[in-house]
Amino acid sequence: MHKLSERSKRVLYAVVQSYINYPDPVGSRVVTKRYSFGLSPATIRNIMADLEDMGFLTQPHTSAGRIPTDLGYRFYVDSISTKGDVSSNVEVEILQGLYNRLQVLKNNIELLLSETTKSLSALSHYLGVAMSPAPDLTVFSKINLLKYQSDKVAVVLFTDDGRIKNKTLQVGPEISQKDLNRIAQYLNSEFSGLTFDEIRVRLFNEISKDKTRCDTLISRALNICREALYFTFNELFVSGLSEVLELPDFADLNKIRELSRAIEDKHMIIKLLDKLSETEGLKVIIGSENTITNLKDISLIVSPCKEGDRQVGIVGLIGPTRMNYAKAMYIVENTARFITKMLTEK
Amino acid sequence: MHKLSERSKRVLYAVVQSYINYPDPVGSRVVTKRYSFGLSPATIRNIMADLEDMGFLTQPHTSAGRIPTDLGYRFYVDSISTKGDVSSNVEVEILQGLYNRLQVLKNNIELLLSETTKSLSALSHYLGVAMSPAPDLTVFSKINLLKYQSDKVAVVLFTDDGRIKNKTLQVGPEISQKDLNRIAQYLNSEFSGLTFDEIRVRLFNEISKDKTRCDTLISRALNICREALYFTFNELFVSGLSEVLELPDFADLNKIRELSRAIEDKHMIIKLLDKLSETEGLKVIIGSENTITNLKDISLIVSPCKEGDRQVGIVGLIGPTRMNYAKAMYIVENTARFITKMLTEK
DNA sequence: TATTAGCACTTAAAGGTTGAGAGTGCTAAC
DNA sequence: GTTAGCACTCTCAACCTTTAAGTGCTAATA
Structure with a gap:
């Protein structure tokens, strides 16, 4: 060019x-x-x-x-x-500190990601972000259905990457724990190892098939299945707004409003991170290069975290386009690397 | 006076x-x-x-x-x-809408509280806050310990007010599901109906007793118990920062910083709400009346939500001292009332 | 031919002045 | 007790001026 x-x-x-x-x-x-x-x-x-x-x-x-x-x-x-020039020893030590601190959380990826955003923002004075993987990257492992309080069922869902999700379903009192065990067993044998997007498709087919059969007992069970498997997977974590407000770049009230709206919406940022999840390695999006959200003068640096081959999250920083890229990239890259290392070698 | x-x-x-x-x-x-x-x-x-x-x-x-x-x-x-003067019909309708919208969530109190903060802030243009009850108000109902991935245990905890909490424990591979069932059974029979503060005391006594006995198997089990029952109960939800930033009262950058720090800290607000949880009915704290946090020119309006006699949360609004108290009090009071009604009569 | 000194020009930001407007406290009259 | 009248105070916005930084252009220079 x-x-x-x-x-x-x-x-x-x-x-x-x-x-x-x-x-x-x-x-x-x-x-x-x-x-x-x-x-x-x-x-x-x-x-x-x-x-x-x-x-x-x-x-x-x-x-x-x-x-x-x-x-x-x-x-x-x-x-x-x-070039990869910047690398102060102090920061290596700080990141090592983070590594030790997060060690305790390695069994809870969502808490780990949430804590990571705090470290990220404290280290960089930018906005720390992290997101757990979307349904198309999340693999179903196991489900438990536990009856309690006569008409309620606790759904406890295990994903392949170690996340545990739960929710409550309201069911009629006539469904016994035995029935629930059978349903759980069916789900476990049928869907284990599939992503939730795949499962959604299969269940949809199953349900449309069922429409023609009109068997109420099975159709009830299918409904429970569908509800039981419906969760929000890509959870977004953000911290460090107060850090970012100290920057001269956010001295303008309108910019602050714009940013705080973006943080509260989450929707847009999730969409953006979702798209970036597909790529490998460190990625930098500068200002108008980002065509998804209409955040002006904002840059984003992200890197995926893995456990073995499987992506378990994406971490990054959001800051003004006038950002210390060298430092920020260094922090994001190494944070992601540390988390990957920690989860992989455990 | x-x-x-x-x-x-x-x-x-x-x-x-x-x-x-x-x-x-x-x-x-x-x-x-x-x-x-x-x-x-x-x-x-x-x-x-x-x-x-x-x-x-x-x-x-x-x-x-x-x-x-x-x-x-x-x-x-x-x-x-x-006097209780203000009460526009429009707002009654809006609150009714909230009531319908939240109906779906009545099985998940934490999600319900989190959604409620959004409604509160949208209705009032102030900061919506909500908190689930602290350990001294939370009653243990039931625990399940589920083994998975050979060396991990999923702890699924049911509280009396319908919250489900989970976490993962790392244990040695030698502990079987049967052992876990026994431990769970012990916890369920021993502690069901007690608050978590009471349980903490009892377990502490148990563990100190155990010190003298030096039975490693039991001491391991006790450790699992202690870890299994350790959760954060009073979760804080806040929304509406972008609403509040539109107010002329927050035109000052320093005020915004102060507020955003308070929101990110959470600690202080939790402490404040915890103290207020003890009181019945609507409570208004104006500016310097609040001696816990050093938020200047900020007022707080809160009201507890109940299910029957049991408190299941506290909801409220945070705004500038120059606040539309009549409207805000009306919104908080009725939101709390609606949630109470919904949970009690279900 | 590339570089540079010199200079007129532009602009924002900072400081100062002024007048208008809003509101007060005080006094004396009602 | 209430009120009109008035001198006084203070902020705010508008306007002007100065200052400092930086530019583009031109002509001289190495």
Whole structure:
């Protein structure tokens, strides 16, 4: 696409870096002062004007310095992700601390993910997010149906990745624990090892078949099955709003409103993370690259967590596009890596 | 305490009312214009000066009108709660809608409370809060211990009020499902009907007794018991931050930060609600009356929900001290009443 | 030919001034 | 006891001015 001279690249990199560290538009003088190019401000000005023409930089107003566009950030992110420069020992230690702290929770993935978001936001001062896998990635393992209080059934569902879900069903008093055991046994033998999306399809077929048969006892049982297997799987966890509000990028009331609405909605973020779940490894979405939610000037960094080959969640950070990408990417990548390691080698 | 003339009371009431409706300090002219006292501004001025001396009103600055102090709001709240004036039919209908919508959830109290906070905030434009009862109000009903994946035990706990809690315990492979059944049976026969605080005490005694006996098998079982019964009971639900951010009272960035920190901490709010759980009926805490959290200019309205005689949660609203108390109290009271009704008559 | 110094120009942000408007307390009259 | 009148106080918005930063362009320079 664009062919940038080596010199232009270095200037662009310097501008982005400077703006990330210090939230003021970057002028040509600052570039020469903070980075040694051996060029005068006038020359830098020319280069920066070119970079603006090419869409990497923009000016808030005529007499201000330049700030990166999403494309500028993209260039920056792509160059650091190949270099992988930042890695302070302090942070390795902090992450190790996280590893130890989460060790206790390795049997409860949802709690683990929820705690992880707190660590993520505390480490980065951005919004920590995490989500457990969607129904199409969640494999059914086992179900128990326990009768209690004469007309209620507790459904206890085990997924393959160690999640336990429960709910209560209201049933007639005539259904005995024995009946329930039989239903559970049927579900266990029939569906164990399938994903919940697959199960949903099969059950749907079963029920439509049943329509023609009109056997009320079986149809009741099928209804219990359907209700028993209906759960929300991709649970979303978010923490660190108060961290993020300290950033100068969120000094504007409208931005705060927008963000808090997004957090409360969850729906949109789930959709976005769901789509990103499909990809392997660390992924960075910068500002307008995100076409699903209409969050302006927000970037997202995510990475999946695995247990062996199976994905058990996705963790990440949400912050302003003017984000310390190097650090944030480092934190997300290693957090995901640690969780994967912990779950896999246990 | 203070003896207020009937006329002063009417003026104070008018000032608070006016300030709640229009977020500007109330001047003597406004009082005479908006409320018909048959008195001139000068007279109102004298009365308002007296009210300021008595601590019911205050001036933001010399040439501004007056705004209520916490004491002023307290007077206002106490007079409306005895009168019970506001009750629009529209809101009755909305609450009825809530009632229908929640009907589906009556088997899952925690989900019900969580959904209730959304309704509360949508209705009031304040922060909806709800909390399930603490361990000293939660009665143990039944426990199931289910072995899975060779070295894991799923603990499924039923409380008296219909909550189901679960967790995973890591145990040695040598413990069989039969052993677990025995342990569960022991717990069920021994502790059913007790609150979790009582159980904690008993188990503690049991374990210290055991120390002297040094029987490893029993001590392992006791450990499983202790872990199996350890859950977080008073879960806190909050929604509506984005609603609250629309209010002029939260135009200040620092206030937003303060509030978002309080919401994320949860700890403090839980402590506060815990204390309030003890009281019956609707309760209003205005600004500095709240000595537990250091939230400034925040009021809280709560009411417990019951199922029969048993408290199953507490619901409420958090808003600025400049709050529409009449409406908010109405909403909280009726929401709590509806939930109580729904759970009791089912 | 690429680089740079110099300079006129633009703009936002900060500070100061002013006048309008709202509200008060006080005093004297009703 | 109530009220009209008035001097006084204070905030707020509008307006102006200054300052500082940064630009683009042009002409000189290496």
